[in-house]
Amino acid sequence: MKVGIEMLRDVARRAIARQGYEAADTEIILEIIMYAQLRGNNQNVIKLLGPGMPANPEAGQIGVAKETKLSALLDGGWNQGMVVMSRSCEIAIKKAKEHGFGIVGTRRTNSPTGAIGYYGRWIADEGLLGFVFSGSPELMAVYGSYEAFLGTNPLAIGIPTAGKPIVLDMATAAIAWYGIHLANAEGKKIPEGVAYDRDGQFTTDPGQALAGAIKAFGGFKGAALALIVEILTRPLVGATRDDDGRKTDWGNLIFAIDPELLAENLESFQAGVSDLLDRVKGLKRLPGVDEIPIPGERGDNYFDGVMAAGEIEIDEKVWRELDAVASG
Amino acid sequence: MKVGIEMLRDVARRAIARQGYEAADTEIILEIIMYAQLRGNNQNVIKLLGPGMPANPEAGQIGVAKETKLSALLDGGWNQGMVVMSRSCEIAIKKAKEHGFGIVGTRRTNSPTGAIGYYGRWIADEGLLGFVFSGSPELMAVYGSYEAFLGTNPLAIGIPTAGKPIVLDMATAAIAWYGIHLANAEGKKIPEGVAYDRDGQFTTDPGQALAGAIKAFGGFKGAALALIVEILTRPLVGATRDDDGRKTDWGNLIFAIDPELLAENLESFQAGVSDLLDRVKGLKRLPGVDEIPIPGERGDNYFDGVMAAGEIEIDEKVWRELDAVASG
Numbered sequence: 001m002k003v004g005i006e007m008l009r010d011v012a013r014r015a016i017a018r019q020g021y022e023a024a025d026t027e028i029i030l031e032i033i034m035y036a037q038l039r040g041n042n043q044n045v046i047k048l049l050g051p052g053m054p055a056n057p058e059a060g061q062i063g064v065a066k067e068t069k070l071s072a073l074l075d076g077g078w079n080q081g082m083v084v085m086s087r088s089c090e091i092a093i094k095k096a097k098e099h100g101f102g103i104v105g106t107r108r109t110n111s112p113t114g115a116i117g118y119y120g121r122w123i124a125d126e127g128l129l130g131f132v133f134s135g136s137p138e139l140m141a142v143y144g145s146y147e148a149f150l151g152t153n154p155l156a157i158g159i160p161t162a163g164k165p166i167v168l169d170m171a172t173a174a175i176a177w178y179g180i181h182l183a184n185a186e187g188k189k190i191p192e193g194v195a196y197d198r199d200g201q202f203t204t205d206p207g208q209a210l211a212g213a214i215k216a217f218g219g220f221k222g223a224a225l226a227l228i229v230e231i232l233t234r235p236l237v238g239a240t241r242d243d244d245g246r247k248t249d250w251g252n253l254i255f256a257i258d259p260e261l262l263a264e265n266l267e268s269f270q271a272g273v274s275d276l277l278d279r280v281k282g283l284k285r286l287p288g289v290d291e292i293p294i295p296g297e298r299g300d301n302y303f304d305g306v307m308a309a310g311e312i313e314i315d316e317k318v319w320r321e322l323d324a325v326a327s328g
Numbered sequence: 329m330k331v332g333i334e335m336l337r338d339v340a341r342r343a344i345a346r347q348g349y350e351a352a353d354t355e356i357i358l359e360i361i362m363y364a365q366l367r368g369n370n371q372n373v374i375k376l377l378g379p380g381m382p383a384n385p386e387a388g389q390i391g392v393a394k395e396t397k398l399s400a401l402l403d404g405g406w407n408q409g410m411v412v413m414s415r416s417c418e419i420a421i422k423k424a425k426e427h428g429f430g431i432v433g434t435r436r437t438n439s440p441t442g443a444i445g446y447y448g449r450w451i452a453d454e455g456l457l458g459f460v461f462s463g464s465p466e467l468m469a470v471y472g473s474y475e476a477f478l479g480t481n482p483l484a485i486g487i488p489t490a491g492k493p494i495v496l497d498m499a500t501a502a503i504a505w506y507g508i509h510l511a512n513a514e515g516k517k518i519p520e521g522v523a524y525d526r527d528g529q530f531t532t533d534p535g536q537a538l539a540g541a542i543k544a545f546g547g548f549k550g551a552a553l554a555l556i557v558e559i560l561t562r563p564l565v566g567a568t569r570d571d572d573g574r575k576t577d578w579g580n581l582i583f584a585i586d587p588e589l590l591a592e593n594l595e596s597f598q599a600g601v602s603d604l605l606d607r608v609k610g611l612k613r614l615p616g617v618d619e620i621p622i623p624g625e626r627g628d629n630y631f632d633g634v635m636a637a638g639e640i641e642i643d644e645k646v647w648r649e650l651d652a653v654a655s656g
Contacts, residue, residue, distance in 0.1 A: 066590065066592075068428060068589055069427075069428075070427065070428045070429055070589060071428060071589035071590055073590045099397075099398065100396060100397075100398045100399060101398055101429045101431070103429070103585065103589055103590065105590040129564075141611075142608050142611060142620055143620070143621060144613055144614055144617040144619075144620040144621055145608075145611040145612055145613055145614065145617070145620055146612060146613075146614055147611045147612040149607070149608070149611055157556050159556070159559055166555075166556075166559075168552045168553070168556060170549045170552065172549075200612065200614055200615070217546050217547070217549050217550075218545050218546025218547070218549065218550050219545070219546070220621070221498045221500075221545050221546065221550070222545075222546050222549070222550070224496045224498065224623045225496070225553075227494075227608070227622075227623070228485055228487070228494075228496060230604065231487055231494075231601055231604065234600070234604060235591070235597055235600025235601045235603070235604055236457075236587055236590050236591055236597060236600075237590055237591075238590075238591065238592070238600075245607065253590075255585075257431065257583075259564060261396055261398060261399035261431055262394065262399055262401045262431065262433040262564050262565055262566075262581075263563070263564055263565075263566065264394075264566070269563055269564060272562070272563025272564075272566075273559055273563045275563070276558065276559065276562060276563055279477070279573065280470050280473075280477070280555070283469075283470060283473040283475045283477055284473055284474060284475040284528065285472055285473055285474075286472055286473065286474055286528055287528070289472040289473075291472075292470055292471070292472040292473055293471060293472055293548070294555075295552045295555070
């Protein structure tokens with residue numbers, strides 16, 4: 001079914017507030033959920049259904065555990081991840097604008113962090129190079145193992161151009177955890193070679209995969225990058241484990257680099273990137289490829305289509321459930 | 329055949345000097361070539377054979393095109409890539425130690441840059457997180473294309489631990505350009521699905537692949553990372569093209585981050601990373617896996633074996649040719 005964007009936004013806002021968030025936090029979460037929804041990203045209003053993402057009753061203030069001219073380590077105080085990540089972005093951007101570089105780590109946030117391309121894009125929109133790394137619970141195997149140990153460890157990179165920014169937003173996993181869950185709920189199979197069962201056999205059964213582990217993307221190289229993200233979001237920011245070694249906390253890291261540290265100025269850098277993208281668009285294409293894709297572009301096109309229509313396609317069941325959550 | 333390490337070093341030194349490098353540059357290049365040789369990396373003395381890597385007669389001084397507290401943009405003055413990269417490392421480390429972050433871009437270097445893990449390891453050995461990105465000529469296709477446009481765009485990441493550093497050193501290509509060249513010289517086939525011929529068909533013929541394009545690793549995600557490396561090593565550092573749009577210059581980027589910006593101190597960070605690696609080593613292993621591999625470890629083990637023996641296995645033909653180059 002089709003729903004007007006403002007109507008969806010209003011219902012989503014009420015659904016978030018119902019989960020125990022105060023007004024300011026609700027607006028931050030709403031913006032990030034709607035970003036995903038309006039770009040065809042699955043970190044969307046579905047997050048508000050079922051168990052949802054209730055506010056942590058133990059949440060306190062967001063604290064600054066350590067700060068230097070270039071850096072801040074935030075103690076999330078078990079506030080919602082998107083709220084803490086937004087604060088991190090603001091600080092990283094401010095420091096990068098003042099000094100050329102800003103880096104912010106977080107720990108003790110209440111998951112989830114939503115579509116992390118949002119933060120990469122935000123930094124790029126400010127004329128900076130944005131790098132975002134996000135930790136998560138034990139879901140993915142390291143190379144050579146079949147035991148869930150790493151998070152799906154997504155990363156996002158935002159790059160300013162003369163037009164819309166480049167936004168790469170990718171899990172370092174071969175398949176999104178959410179994709180496995182969805183297949184499980186719908187009784188479908190998952191692709192071959194992306195997940196292990198608990199005995200280390202590849203499985204296409206999503207239930208078995210959820211009891212086992214996801215594989216990293218791209219062989220040893222992808223798995224190595226996943227391990228690097230684990231380091232950036234755990235020991236670097238002081239994320240903790242319980243006495244059994246299970247993660248009790250998963251951290252995040254954001255850094256922003258001013259391109260004017262190296263490029264003549266922002267405009268020349270943006271023009272240079274756009275020139276490169278123009279060349280990319282003009283390259284010979286493989287059969288069946290209508291246009292060479294640029295990271296972030298598919299979401300931008302989806303967004304443009306939705307905004308032109310003023311309404312968005314949404315599953316009727318999702319809409320009914322969302323409305324029920326919003327109405328309490 | 330086996331050759332003593334010091335004998336190999338001596339012959340390699342003379343082979344480098346014969347290519348037109350002055351003594352100080354020769355020592356820098358020697359160290360990086362020997363690093364690769366002693367770690368079983370293919371960026372080794374083979375680089376000195378055949379066309380070799382002659383000094384550029386137009387080389388001048390390495391200049392500083394732009395500098396801030398945190399950054400420097402080096403004009404390589406067509407000096408050898410390894411020499412300019414070493415200078416970059418020194419500057420990035422110095423700035424990161426003073427301010428917490430240091431970033432150095434280079435342009436107008438004379439290829440090659442050698443095993444870039446060398447620079448990542450160097451930075452990690454100084455107690456910093458090292459990130460290295462290296463541009464190269466038109467060899468690899470962007471996602472959706474079969475035209476050689478990107479470099480093989482390697483990246484290296486160095487992370488200090490309580491023991492030996494983690495050193496990830498990887499091309500974002502599905503196969504190293506050198507691997508294709510070697511297969512071509514030896515009349516062997518390359519694996520399926522890693523390279524296109526000039527008409528966009530996958531080929532296992534290395535000659536056809538050299539006339540075509542290499543594929544990026546890891547599907548859209550790997551190709552997207554390759555594109556990001558292209559941006560970091562071209563528009564960001566002002567690398568140039570000729571009137572036909574061909575690259576006449578391929579840049580490099582290094583940055584170093586002090587973990588103490590976020591972690592309590594270097595020692596606690598190193599201990600945290602080593603604890604994580606200990607856990608990784610203890611995970612359940614897939615059949616046939618004796619030990620979970622950590623990036624950089626294979627090279628370390630090779631190095632330890634060579635140093636214990638005091639000599640290294642080298643192809644007899646390579647040794648004879650190297651000796652001939654050294655003797656002029």
